[in-house]
Amino acid sequence: MNISTLAKILGVSINDLRETGTKKSIFGFAGRNTRIPYNSALEITKILRPEKAAKLQNDDKIYLPATLTVGEFAEAISRPAGIIVKTLLLNGVMATLNEKIDYDTASLIAEELRIEVFPENGELFDNTKQDNMQMVKSVEYDTPEDEKVFVTRPPIVTIMGHVDHGKTTLLDTIRKTNVVATEAGAITQHISSYQITYKDQKITFVDTPGHEAFTAMRARGTQIADFIILLVSAVEGAKPQTVEVIERAKLSKTPVIVAINKIDLPESDVERVKQDIAKFGLVPEEWGGDVPFIPISARNNLNIDKLLDTILLHAEVATLKGQVECPGQAVIIESNLDRQMGVIASILVTKDKLEVGNFIRCGEYVGKIRKLEDSNGKSISQALVSEPVVLVGLPEVVEVGEVIIVYPNQKEAQLAASLEVAKRVNKRGNTAGKHNQTDDNQINLVLKADVSGSLEALKESIIKIPQDKVKLVIKQESVGEVSEGDVEFAHTTGSTILAFHTKVSQKGTQMMKNNPVNVVQSDIIYEILQWIEESILKQIKYEVKITVLGKAEVLAVFKSEKASVQVFGGEVKEGKIFSNKNLRVMRGEEEIGILEVQELQRNKSKVSEANISQQFGMSVTGKGKIQVGDIIESIDETVVK
Numbered sequence: 207m208n209i210s211t212l213a214k215i216l217g218v219s220i221n222d223l224r225e226t227g228t229k230k231s232i233f234g235f236a237g238r239n240t241r242i243p244y245n246s247a248l249e250i251t252k253i254l255r256p257e258k259a260a261k262l263q264n265d266d267k268i269y270l271p272a273t274l275t276v277g278e279f280a281e282a283i284s285r286p287a288g289i290i291v292k293t294l295l296l297n298g299v300m301a302t303l304n305e306k307i308d309y310d311t312a313s314l315i316a317e318e319l320r321i322e323v324f325p326e327n328g329e330l331f332d333n334t335k336q337d338n339m340q341m342v343k344s345v346e347y348d349t350p351e352d353e354k355v356f357v358t359r360p361p362i363v364t365i366m367g368h369v370d371h372g373k374t375t376l377l378d379t380i381r382k383t384n385v386v387a388t389e390a391g392a393i394t395q396h397i398s399s400y401q402i403t404y405k406d407q408k409i410t411f412v413d414t415p416g417h418e419a420f421t422a423m424r425a426r427g428t429q430i431a432d433f434i435i436l437l438v439s440a441v442e443g444a445k446p447q448t449v450e451v452i453e454r455a456k457l458s459k460t461p462v463i464v465a466i467n468k469i470d471l472p473e474s475d476v477e478r479v480k481q482d483i484a485k486f487g488l489v490p491e492e493w494g495g496d497v498p499f500i501p502i503s504a505r506n507n508l509n510i511d512k513l514l515d516t517i518l519l520h521a522e523v524a525t526l527k528g529q530v531e532c533p534g535q536a537v538i539i540e541s542n543l544d545r546q547m548g549v550i551a552s553i554l555v556t557k558d559k560l561e562v563g564n565f566i567r568c569g570e571y572v573g574k575i576r577k578l579e580d581s582n583g584k585s586i587s588q589a590l591v592s593e594p595v596v597l598v599g600l601p602e603v604v605e606v607g608e609v610i611i612v613y614p615n616q617k618e619a620q621l622a623a624s625l626e627v628a629k630r631v632n633k634r635g636n637t638a639g640k641h642n643q644t645d646d647n648q649i650n651l652v653l654k655a656d657v658s659g660s661l662e663a664l665k666e667s668i669i670k671i672p673q674d675k676v677k678l679v680i681k682q683e684s685v686g687e688v689s690e691g692d693v694e695f696a697h698t699t700g701s702t703i704l705a706f707h708t709k710v711s712q713k714g715t716q717m718m719k720n721n722p723v724n725v726v727q728s729d730i731i732y733e734i735l736q737w738i739e740e741s742i743l744k745q746i747k748y749e750v751k752i753t754v755l756g757k758a759e760v761l762a763v764f765k766s767e768k769a770s771v772q773v774f775g776g777e778v779k780e781g782k783i784f785s786n787k788n789l790r791v792m793r794g795e796e797e798i799g800i801l802e803v804q805e806l807q808r809n810k811s812k813v814s815e816a817n818i819s820q821q822f823g824m825s826v827t828g829k830g831k832i833q834v835g836d837i838i839e840s841i842d843e844t845v846v847k
Contacts, residue, residue: 222254223254226250226254230250232246268283268316270309270325272325273308274306275304275305276290276294276302276304279312279315283321285319285321291303294315302707309325314618355530356527356528357591358526358528360407360408361410361433361517361524362411362432362554363410363517365411365434365435365465366435367448367451368438368439368442368446368447368448370802371438371439372437372467372505376465376467376510379505380510380514399411399594401592401593404514405515405518407518409514410554410592410594412431412539412594430537430556433461434451434462434463435462435464435465436448436451437465437467438464438465438466438482438483439467441473443475443478443844444479444485444844445843445845448845449845453746454739457739457742461524463497463498463500463513463516463520464490466480466499466502469501471786480493532557533612533613534557534559534564534611535555535556535557535558535609535611535612536560537554537609538552538553538604541600542603548598551600552595552596554592554594555591555595556609557591558590558591558612559589559590560578560610561575561587561588561589562575562578564612565612565613565615566600566612567626568608568609569605569608569623570623570626570627571600573599573601575597576598578595578597578598579595579596648676649679649738650681651679651703651704652680652681652701652703653665653682654692654703654708656685656707656708658685660706664704664731667735668738671735671738671739671742676745676746681695682701687709687714688703688708688711688714688725689713689714690713693714693723694717697722697723702725703724704737705728706728706729706731707729709727710727749845750844750845752842753842754781755782755783755839755840755841755842756778756780756783756818757838757840758776758778758783758838759776759836761774761821762774762834763833772827772831772832774823774832776822776838777819777820781840782818783806783822783824783840784803785803785814785815787803787840788800788801788802788803789802789826789840790838790841791830791838792838799830800828800830800841801829803825803826806822806824807822807823
């Protein structure tokens with residue numbers, strides 16, 4: 207308690223209390239809000255009010271003021287400051303030892319640590335009033351390590367790769383592969399996630415809706431995939447998106463299984479693809495590396511069982527565990543608004559279970575689970591860890607990667623949501639100026655943080671990021687607000703300022719008007735690391751080598767039933783035109799666009815290629831309007847490291 211409260215309780219003036227405490231060496235000079243430790247308060251009470259000292263000594267309750275610092279709170283409940291900071295962080299509050307928190311926040315954290323606290327007031331020793339208080343009971347988030355319970359859970363797999371390498375076909379084929387369980391409901395699937403049973407074991411597949419969503423999940427600390435299946439065409443090999451997946455897997459440290467697709471095609475070359483991929487650091491097991499390469503044909507269901515066996519084998523080696531007997535959690539895979547049902551979310555359970563009727567918080571929104579569904583529209587009462595389901599009950603559409611947390615009641619969920627709102631309001635993202643670096647393969651950084659501990663945590667996280675492609679150079683680091691000196695230095699050195707749990711000073715803001723720099727501000731370390739990851743991916747440059755395989759002249763353009771599809775007839779002038787290669791349209795010296803072949807025909811029959819002097823019909827999609835007389839080129843695109 208502070209000295210003014212203690213003086214009120216004892217019925218003495220603050221000056222008398224301060225004089226006694228100083229004279230008896232119980233404490234030094236104390237201001238009105240100086241906190242007096244419990245033992246000191248007891249000792250001075252024995253001197254000034256012996257009759258109340260006995261009651262105080264027998265009262266083992268902990269009383270807290272309306273506001274206090276994190277350090278004072280830790281001292282009051284006799285817990286390490288690090289535990290308090292960690293528990294606050296898990297509840298969405300980033301606070302240092304010297305920052306103040308209110309009583310509601312302190313009581314919430316105390317309950318999580320199984321400690322009962324009461325508000326401090328003038329009738330502090332009147333136990334009858336305290337007995338009538340109704341304290342908010344909080345769900346336990348920070349379960350002690352020795353009390354956590356884990357069970358074996360299904361592996362979670364995401365399939366990624368370059369466009370047109372067969373991802374959709376593979377997903378469809380796996381979805382139908384249910385060797386043991388063939389009855390209705392054996393496959394759980396909706397929009398972008400589903401679960402199959404294979405050899406009496408479950409495997410969860412998550413079809414992330416694009417690489418941006420994959421990054422969003424990582425940025426929020428919700429990297430859900432245990433394994434990435436990197437799908438590569440046995441005909442085309444590594445492409446730009448293939449390389450992007452590899453780099454993202456390295457940054458996220460997610461194990462990769464390479465599936466070489468389209469081995470049924472005559473032009474496939476598995477060994478060449480292995481060589482292509484190995485250039486980027488994924489070395490096949492048979493070459494002495496640690497990455498499985500599985501040749502498959504998704505269209506003809508070849509070696510799909512081998513691919514699934516590989517997933518189960520690696521899952522067994524990894525001994526995947528999921529926490530149970532704790533508050534349920536899930537992650538948003540996809541979220542959209544349905545006119546009849548309201549907000550529907552495709553989710554994946556990451557801890558314990560979710561049940562119909564649960565009160566939940568997702569970011570700053572509170573809801574109640576009204577319905578859980580599997581892919582067949584069948585209602586289910588609960589969803590277990592690693593299970594993908596559809597949830598109805600959120601009030602708003604939320605972003606991919608947001609975490610759902612179960613609460614015992616609506617009041618607690620709303621309290622946690624209010625803390626989250628405050629945190630997000632305080633979070634600032636200033637991206638003034640252009641991303642100006644001194645080297646294409648180097649990113650210069652100026653680190654700023656509120657305290658040395660935060661600065662060290664940020665620095666350690668940056669050091670752990672792989673830098674084999676792009677070097678991260680920390681030009682300067684310090685504690686405090688971003689000053690005008692920091693802005694001037696960053697502008698001169700072409701650096702980006704990473705401001706972790708701190709802000710730009712007023713003078714620094716003024717300085718940026720004439721010296722624009724890039725400032726990334728956040729109270730969440732994952733968001734700063736996300737910016738670094740995206741910057742690295744932008745800096746990595748791979749040359750795409752284009753080889754012209756054949757040229758043809760457009761002789762006629764026909765009307766198509768679909769606006770997005772163009773149909774034309776042509777004649778091969780050089781080389782060959784292929785059905786599985788993209789087309790580059792040239793009009794004189796001008797490139798009109800790159801088109802994707804939908805179908806190639808000769809004499810009304812579908813063919814894979816057309817040779818020199820042969821006429822053909824073709825349907826294509828993509829930007830760039832074809833005209834009679836245009837030259838189309840069948841091209842092969844190869845990524846060169």
